[in-house]
Amino acid sequence: MPTVSIKKCKTYDKKKVKKLILDSLKEIGFNLNKWKNKRILLKPNLLGPYPPKDCITTHPIVIEAVAEIFKKVTKKITIADSSDISFERDTKALEVTGMKKVAKKLKINTFIFKAEDMMHEKTHGKVLKEICLAKSLKDFDLIVNIPKLKTHMLTEMTAAVKNLFGLVPSFYKRKYHILGKNHTKFANLIVDIFKHIKPELSILDAIEGLEGDGPGKTGIPKKTGLILTSDNALALDLVVADITGFENLLTNKYGLERGLIKKNFKVIGEKPKIPYKKPSGIKLTLAPIVINLFHDFVVKKPYINEKCQKCMKCVGACPAEAMKLKNGKIVIDRSKCIYCYCCSEFCPYKAIDHKRSFIGNYLERLHNKLMKRPTKKCS
Ligand code: SF4
Numbered sequence: 001m002p003t004v005s006i007k008k009c010k011t012y013d014k015k016k017v018k019k020l021i022l023d024s025l026k027e028i029g030f031n032l033n034k035w036k037n038k039r040i041l042l043k044p045n046l047l048g049p050y051p052p053k054d055c056i057t058t059h060p061i062v063i064e065a066v067a068e069i070f071k072k073v074t075k076k077i078t079i080a081d082s083s084d085i086s087f088e089r090d091t092k093a094l095e096v097t098g099m100k101k102v103a104k105k106l107k108i109n110t111f112i113f114k115a116e117d118m119m120h121e122k123t124h125g126k127v128l129k130e131i132c133l134a135k136s137l138k139d140f141d142l143i144v145n146i147p148k149l150k151t152h153m154l155t156e157m158t159a160a161v162k163n164l165f166g167l168v169p170s171f172y173k174r175k176y177h178i179l180g181k182n183h184t185k186f187a188n189l190i191v192d193i194f195k196h197i198k199p200e201l202s203i204l205d206a207i208e209g210l211e212g213d214g215p216g217k218t219g220i221p222k223k224t225g226l227i228l229t230s231d232n233a234l235a236l237d238l239v240v241a242d243i244t245g246f247e248n249l250l251t252n253k254y255g256l257e258r259g260l261i262k263k264n265f266k267v268i269g270e271k272p273k274i275p276y277k278k279p280s281g282i283k284l285t286l287a288p289i290v291i292n293l294f295h296d297f298v299v300k301k302p303y304i305n306e307k308c309q310k311c312m313k314c315v316g317a318c319p320a321e322a323m324k325l326k327n328g329k330i331v332i333d334r335s336k337c338i339y340c341y342c343c344s345e346f347c348p349y350k351a352i353d354h355k356r357s358f359i360g361n362y363l364e365r366l367h368n369k370l371m372k373r374p375t376k377k378c379s
């Protein structure tokens with residue numbers, strides 16, 4: 001039976017973090033000795049070159065603690081991830097997030113999944129019948145999924161299941177964003193990836209998370225004081241959604257509906273309530289049918305504000321090629337925009353605002369009235 005272990009941990013004290021993770025591994029029945037001399041991939045969330053204090057990437061202390069635990073049984077440990085823009089940016093991310101320092105200290109490898117590093121595998125997903133993943137995954141015996149707890153403008157929250165999207169090479173990340181143009185389809189696509197990979201171990205860094213308009217610079221750091229460990233990424237996400245008040249999370253809903261997990265999995269440890277401020281991208285309190293029928297109205301649209309430095313990072317990140325520099329300004333072609341919020345995710349200057357149309361706001365009020373739900377104002 002899948003098991004989730006919850007541990008309270010207020011600081012990034014390595015000794016403490018390591019002890020708590022070791023205790024959790026025992027609680028979930030993870031057999032470390034099974035991985036003697038095996039090749040281990042540590043998969044953090046490395047969205048970009050952000051320092052640990054920004055709470056955008058998995059904290060290096062958590063990675064160091066996990067690497068030390070596995071070093072007891074094997075020397076073949078690699079920290080690897082990729083974002084969506086460039087090899088140079090990912091290389092810088094390894095430095096700035098503290099991963100290079102950890103790797104040097106423990107004499108382990110770091111690696112970036114390059115755009116051209118890809119393999120195709122047949123899958124039985126709802127959206128994907130064939131899946132494209134980083135080819136170098138074949139070089140590892142175990143994926144240890146080590147996400148950061150963050151809100152996400154597109155998927156509402158990113159934790160253990162969504163972190164696996166980082167195993168898709170960048171060209172296909174873009175393709176998958178376009179394929180999953182609406183929120184429900186994208187959530188099912190993420191569940192397809194989870195179903196295909198099913199990592200045997202997930203360890204969530206929720207000591208300090210990110211709330212509001214995450215997962216990038218527009219999110220707000222949030223002290224949460226937790227580490228969650230599980231042999232099932234979906235079970236972990238269900239628990240963390242309960243803790244943070246994200247009960248409408250579509251990836252969880254579809255995972256349950258598709259029978260990928262039963263609700264009666266085991267939870268060890270006290271489950272506190274630590275409400276996270278929701279992202280403003282879309283209201284998932286709306287019924288999926290309303291989201292699908294009125295998608296272009298109910299989503300918030302990106303607008304460039306006066307903080308823009310014209311660094312062009314958003315232009316490079318936009319999978320729909322909807323952004324360009326015109327007459328000294330960044331402009332968005334609304335007919336091409338798929339509301340994926342990759343631009344906001346990658347903007348280092350908080351220069352992108354999000355606004356919903358008048359009709360969208362009206363629909364939400366009407367929906368809440370019909371459902372007798374109070375309307376919560378987005379800040
Ligand atoms: S990433 Fe941000 S600052 Fe850079 S061009 Fe885009 S909106 Fe402007």
Ligand code: SF4
Binds near residue numbers: 338341
């Ligand atoms: S403009 Fe922004 S939200 Fe629209 S498709 Fe491009 S990256 Fe996505």
